Amino acid sequence: MLDWLAMVLLLAGAFFFLAGTVGLLRFPDVYSRLHALAKADNLGLGCVLMGLSLQAESLVTALKLLLVWPLVLAASAGVGFAIARRARALGIQPWRKGEP
Template identity: 60%
Template structure:
């Protein structure tokens, strides 16, 4: 049993949960974007890291890392584009 891999997988699952809770609880598009881009990406990072440790093959690890980089790039760009569209369309950020 590889405890480091297991801990990494658990952390990944935790961040996924946090992302979804944020998506459901946060008050407006902009803050929901915060929850999704940050929590889910890092959750995926921990999960893939755990899987890579488990497999133990450097090539598979590198492939998982490339996939993670792509997800990161895609979701950061998407979140910027959606946030911008919301602002330009006149969706005011929620204020307390």
């Protein structure tokens, strides 16, 4: 039962990483790519870590895996904001519907 749940979570995590990467490749500008990276990859990472911690050998290993999530979350939210602010300061205009 736990193994099945872990497998579902790992597959879901892989799917969100894939979707985030597809977004990175297909979205038109720096701002929308940041959306894809921050949101999809964090959800993917959360699923992967949950799946892995279900299969961990001890409680403390599971805690260690789960600890990775808030740390990466804080880093990627902060970095996303910093890149977006810098892009704006450099005068990069966001892509608008109808442009190539």
